[in-house]
Amino acid sequence: MEKRVRVRFAPSPTGGLHMGGVRTALFNYLFAKKHGGDFILRIEDTDQNRFVEGAEAYIIEALKWCGIAPNEGVGFGDGKHAPYRQSERKELGIYKKYADQLIEGGHAYYAFDTSEELDEMRKRLEAAKVSAPQYNAVTRQNMRNSLTLPEDDVKKLLDTGAKYVIRLKVPRNEEIRFNDIIRGWVVVNSAQVDDKVLLKSDGMPTYHLAHIVDDIEMEISHAVRGEEWLPSAPAHILIYRYLGLENDMPKLAHLPLILNPDGNGKISKREARFPVFPLSWQDPREATPYVGYRESGYYPEAFVNILALLGWNPGTNEEIFSVEQLANLFEFERVHKSGAKFDPEKAKWFNQQYLRMQSDHELAEAFRPTLKEKGFEKDEAFLIEFCKLVKEKVQFVHEFWDHGKYVFIAPDTYDEKVMTKKWNDQSKALFTRVLNVFENITNWTSQTIHDDFENLVKEAGKIDMQLLRVLITGVAGGPQLFDMMALIGKEESVKRLSTALSKL
């Protein structure tokens, strides 16, 4: 019988969750959603040295903003497997129990080596030109552990409270194979796997032990994680095996990485030319915050859409998908094996697509706070009309200001290029006639402005529209001019034109 689908996103709270992490969470979410399963947030805080204040809260908020909230786990309600923080689970003795079981079975051992001794070993191996210096079946014979020390000494060390770690006893030469849902069969010889530390000297489990114990106890059906875990997967297989749980272990899926746009390496927060965090992140150890997608004006739906299409696609030509649609379509069989470079330009395009799906009313309300910040307040009808006219030009809501501020502020300069090219000796007289026509319009609408203007053109000959636009708005481009003038109003439009004429 197939297990109920239960997947987890298991970040460590060592900083802000970046977009690569969000994508891992997203794929977990989509898979759970598709199969009517559970999506769990587990916090892997077993490294006390790397704990960062605020990181956990950030992760929770980021998942919420993205609309991919787990239905179980830290911040999302306890299920029957609480607690979901590994530091708290450690207090319950959960991990020690499994480590002891491994020791009893002869598949793990105590190691008493100090970090200095380990350093020495590595140096020695490097000097001897050993290609892969590691604590393994060969080198452990020269180290201080329960495999080399007399039994009495080990007992004494343990009884006197000597510091120790528990290491996995990896066989010297054994083929380990596992079937990854995304990559197919992967085969590694155990000679490449080191005797991983399972329990640290502070009593905390390492990732290797902790995630396995928790995945088993939490009945996880699929372990979906980044490709960076692929090299340690063989060790994980061994742990499951020695625990007698190989048949109960979750199916493995290693996701391809998201790479920097300019080629080198997985995406990093230092890449300052585009946001890497979903929400702005202030690292307590750093002075300047990292700007997030939310604060940059991205819709969460757009952000999630972009991420979903990095390393996966449904096989059609469509690109715009809601989270619900993504969940219906998603399958690991269509996830790529190779990493994808993130394209910030295309990300903007995605946002534009979502912006266009908004009604003029929604856009108006979204823009209102920005406008207020700039010191202007307008009624709803005005803002709706404004957004309707300007929206074709923007990718982000805040750009309504950049592309339409002249509606609210009369120009004090006039586009130089247009003026030098088009303003001449006859211009002033001509536009004075235009001004007279405008002054005499009683019913000020786009249509009447257009009609009366056309009548003047019939008498006076061609009048340059772009020049007129610059005189009224100051800038060379924008939405349909008469529409804009109708919005700006007769009084203001006339005033702007006469001001311009008096200045020039």
Next chain:
RNA sequence: GGCCCGUUCGUCUAGGGGUUAGGACACGUCCCUUUCACGGAUGAAACACGGGUUCGAUUCCCGUACGGGCUACCA
């Protein structure tokens, strides 16, 4: 260095033994627009290389190159 994973236009990708190798972003041109944008049309642009297997390989196999990941009492 060692091990592992990967490689279709600049980027995201579809496809897959016989195709004019398709779409999207970005870019060029044209149309629409008395502007810019939107929209429409159109163009340039890819199967990393070398060997096999095959009547035929971009597709399958093997090498090489290149890229990435890992190589901690970090995750």
